[in-house]
Amino acid sequence: MIQRSLGLFAGLFVLILLIGWVMGAPFTSSRLVEAAAYALIALGLNIQWGYGGLFNFGIMGFLMVGGAAVTFISAPVNPVFWGSEGPAMLGRALLAFAAGALIVWGARKADRVGISGRWKTALTVLAWFVAYVLYRSQLDPAAAYIESAVGGGWIGGLGGHPVLGWAFGGVLAAGIAFVVGKISLGLRTDYLAIATIGISEIIRALIKNMDWLTRGTLTVSPIPWPTPLPQAYQAGGMDNLTALIAARGGFLVLALVVLAVVLWLISRAYAGPWGRMMRSIRDNHIAATSMGKNVTARQLEIFVFGSVLMGIGGAMLVSFVQIFDPSSYQPINHTFLIWVMVIVGGAGNNWGALFGAVLLWLIWVVSEPLSKAVFDLVSMWSTNVGWGAIPEIEARSAQMRVFVLGLVITIALRFAPKGLIPEVVKREA
Amino acid sequence: MTELVFFTNQVVISGLVLGCIYALGAVGITLIFGILRFAHFAHSELMTGGAFIAFLLASAFAAWGIVTPIPTGFVVLPIAMVLAAILALGIDKGFYAPLRKRGAKPVTLLIASIGVTLMVQGLIRLFFGAGSYSFFETETKEVFRFDLTAIGSTRPLVITEPQVLMVVVTFVSVLALHFFLTRSRLGKAMRAMADNADLAQVSGINTALVVRVTWVVAGALACMAGTMLALDVTLKPDLAFNIIIPIFAAAIVGGLGQAYGAIAGGLLIGFAESLAVFNWTMVLRPLNAVLPDWLQLPATLALVPTEYKLTVAFVILVVVLLVRPTGIFKGASS
Numbered sequence: 153m154i155q156r157s158l159g160l161f162a163g164l165f166v167l168i169l170l171i172g173w174v175m176g177a178p179f180t181s182s183r184l185v186e187a188a189a190y191a192l193i194a195l196g197l198n199i200q201w202g203y204g205g206l207f208n209f210g211i212m213g214f215l216m217v218g219g220a221a222v223t224f225i226s227a228p229v230n231p232v233f234w235g236s237e238g239p240a241m242l243g244r245a246l247l248a249f250a251a252g253a254l255i256v257w258g259a260r261k262a263d264r265v266g267i268s269g270r271w272k273t274a275l276t277v278l279a280w281f282v283a284y285v286l287y288r289s290q291l292d293p294a295a296a297y298i299e300s301a302v303g304g305g306w307i308g309g310l311g312g313h314p315v316l317g318w319a320f321g322g323v324l325a326a327g328i329a330f331v332v333g334k335i336s337l338g339l340r341t342d343y344l345a346i347a348t349i350g351i352s353e354i355i356r357a358l359i360k361n362m363d364w365l366t367r368g369t370l371t372v373s374p375i376p377w378p379t380p381l382p383q384a385y386q387a388g389g390m391d392n393l394t395a396l397i398a399a400r401g402g403f404l405v406l407a408l409v410v411l412a413v414v415l416w417l418i419s420r421a422y423a424g425p426w427g428r429m430m431r432s433i434r435d436n437h438i439a440a441t442s443m444g445k446n447v448t449a450r451q452l453e454i455f456v457f458g459s460v461l462m463g464i465g466g467a468m469l470v471s472f473v474q475i476f477d478p479s480s481y482q483p484i485n486h487t488f489l490i491w492v493m494v495i496v497g498g499a500g501n502n503w504g505a506l507f508g509a510v511l512l513w514l515i516w517v518v519s520e521p522l523s524k525a526v527f528d529l530v531s532m533w534s535t536n537v538g539w540g541a542i543p544e545i546e547a548r549s550a551q552m553r554v555f556v557l558g559l560v561i562t563i564a565l566r567f568a569p570k571g572l573i574p575e576v577v578k579r580e581a
Numbered sequence: 582m583t584e585l586v587f588f589t590n591q592v593v594i595s596g597l598v599l600g601c602i603y604a605l606g607a608v609g610i611t612l613i614f615g616i617l618r619f620a621h622f623a624h625s626e627l628m629t630g631g632a633f634i635a636f637l638l639a640s641a642f643a644a645w646g647i648v649t650p651i652p653t654g655f656v657v658l659p660i661a662m663v664l665a666a667i668l669a670l671g672i673d674k675g676f677y678a679p680l681r682k683r684g685a686k687p688v689t690l691l692i693a694s695i696g697v698t699l700m701v702q703g704l705i706r707l708f709f710g711a712g713s714y715s716f717f718e719t720e721t722k723e724v725f726r727f728d729l730t731a732i733g734s735t736r737p738l739v740i741t742e743p744q745v746l747m748v749v750v751t752f753v754s755v756l757a758l759h760f761f762l763t764r765s766r767l768g769k770a771m772r773a774m775a776d777n778a779d780l781a782q783v784s785g786i787n788t789a790l791v792v793r794v795t796w797v798v799a800g801a802l803a804c805m806a807g808t809m810l811a812l813d814v815t816l817k818p819d820l821a822f823n824i825i826i827p828i829f830a831a832a833i834v835g836g837l838g839q840a841y842g843a844i845a846g847g848l849l850i851g852f853a854e855s856l857a858v859f860n861w862t863m864v865l866r867p868l869n870a871v872l873p874d875w876l877q878l879p880a881t882l883a884l885v886p887t888e889y890k891l892t893v894a895f896v897i898l899v900v901v902l903l904v905r906p907t908g909i910f911k912g913a914s915s
Binding site: 335339350353357484544553555558562565 | 614676679680685687693695696700701703706826829830837886889891892895896899902906
């Protein structure tokens with residue numbers, strides 16, 4: 153087992169060197185940083201699915217939450233907004249939200265005053281409606297005002313350090329995961345998958361359209377880096393290429409430190425009693441319940457922990473590319489890709505998830521240039537035999553990675569359903 | 582009356598059209614779930630693939646110079662449905678049957694269906710690019726405008742020819758499906774297997790045949806839904822991928838495994854989406870004359886802004902899962 157893993161990682165290393173040699177250092181260095189962030193996200197999913205057997209298909213939503221969080225913390229302060237009436241209006245909207253929450257809470261407790269059954273249901277629905285109207289009546293003018301030129305366009309950031317933003321991304325993702333988990337963790341696998349997809353689409357619609365909060369499709373950039381930018385190295389007298397590599401190397405080191413700490417922590421958790429309990433819940437939750445484990449609470453716990461890693465990873469990706477663009481998030485790129493990473497790598501094994509994340513990210517990014525090269529060859533051949541060239545090679549090869557991803561997962565399910573580095577089941581003799 | 586006609590144009594017609602498409606897609610999903618017990622994500626690709634098959638056939642018809650009285654898309658629909666059914670059978674044989682034989686869990690099949698989604702999506706994009714196509718490049722999309730000045734409306738009632746045909750075709754196929762499920766031997770076998778697969782098998786039902794029939798029905802209906810959606814709007818590679826979750830919502834709201842529930846759920850979600858973004862001011866404007874100045878209606882008074890239209894389905898989905906996870910009609914247990 154160990155030998156096989158070492159062999160696979162050695163192969164991966166050779167692949168990275170090969171890509172670096174063919175595609176050049178600037179391409180490879182930024183892909184590696186992204187791979188580290190994706191590895192973090194894949195570890196998050198591995199906790200949820202591999203340790204706990206939870207079917208989270210809403211990864212995209214958590215990545216967006218992380219991205220929005222790091223934007224909010226680290227983007228520069230917007231003085232126009234703070235000087236305008238915007239904060240006061242937002243405060244009123246927040247008050248309206250609190251009042252609405254109070255109304256709904258009150259309606260749900262209506263049986264205390266003798267209203268129950270159908271009447272209580274009707275009252276609850278009415279309370280939700282009133283709360284919604286109340287909130288919208290305060291928020292809509294505030295949003296319109298902030299989005300106008302007088303309001304500053306959007307609320308701006310806090311100008312904090314990006315690493316703080318990563319942490320905040322984790323915290324925010326945890327909060328949202330808690331709510332989502334409370335709502336949907338009681339559901340069976342298929343229902344849970346669909347519910348989480350639905351929730352992540354709601355999150356996407358909100359972040360995309362709340363221009364006052366996230367700037368929406370207008371995008372925020374540039375978002376500062378936690379490590380010195382290439383420009384800083386250039387100012388120190390380096391030439392462009394070396395500065396680029398040095399700056400990305402710095403970011404990569406920081407990302408790898410975070411990754412190593414996380415990997416160490418979750419590996420310890422996996423080997424400890426907590427991890428054993430989680431696996432027992434995953435394999436047979438009825439037996440686990442009969443042993444006195446609070447299955448619902450434990451599942452919520454693991455859902456939140458996994459989502460924290462997704463939030464941090466999502467924040468890292470955004471601060472690396474320096475732009476938060478809500479319309480660039482797609483279920484294929486940000487949910488299904490992560491699932492393929494974990495399943496191909498080996499669900500339940502951290503090294504497997506790590507391996508799968510780096511391998512799949514490399515496959516994902518090289519399949520476009522690779523298929524372009526193949527198309528060019530075929531096109532040359534078809535021109536020679538007189539059938540004419542293949543039209544729109546660029547656009548077509550850009551779509552090939554989706555096909556390649558589907559092919560990889562299909563082959564993996566058929567021939568290595570447990571993944572390349574499967575979970576090690578230890579049995580006490 | 583103008584207001585009522587406006588309401589009909591904006592809510593009743595668009596909700597009905599959307600509801601029909603959701604219903605046809607959801608029936609396929611719910612049948613597959615009932616028989617094979619897994620959420621078939623690649624249904625969206627059956628829809629898109631079916632629509633592209635129909636598009637190719639329609640283009641071929643146009644190239645041969647065949648002119649039809651109704652839009653060519655509807656004429657080629659039966660052929661496209663047969664081809665889509667074969668495609669569905671092929672996908673099952675190639676991807677799901679080997680996993681089932683190994684005794685894989687439904688979860689694995691779900692992930693496999695996502696793999697199929699990605700592959701079909703990739704292939705469609707490979708051949709057709711990322712652009713959009715229209716069935717009405719060579720023929721015109723007829724728009725019926727009913728002048729209703731006689732009953733005091735300044736606006737005409739607007740409905741397009743594909744929309745009329747779509748509602749009729751959906752109605753006919755739902756009726757046909759109803760008779761198939763309740764009257765034919767195979768249909769009864771399907772319902773028996775959905776209720777209890779083991780019991781169905783020991784009572785001599787050919788389960789392998791039932792599985793094949795399920796794929797044929799689901800594939801054909803998916804092709805119908807996809808083609809009609811493409812006829813109503815435009816054909817693009819992510820045509821159905823974007824609406825697969827509302828379709829799942831329709832199937833769950835109706836109760837997974839319940840064919841009639843799926844139809845009801847589809848119409849419910851369709852109407853809910855059009856109602857939620859409807860601008861009530863347009864209908865209630867006459868009230869402005871009687872209302873005091875401080876209570877004049879704002880220019881837009883919709884339940885949710887238009888950009889959140891698709892979210893309505895997700896919110897309904899989440900609420901239904903919370904309040905009644907088995908759906909309106911009791912479906913497979915959660």
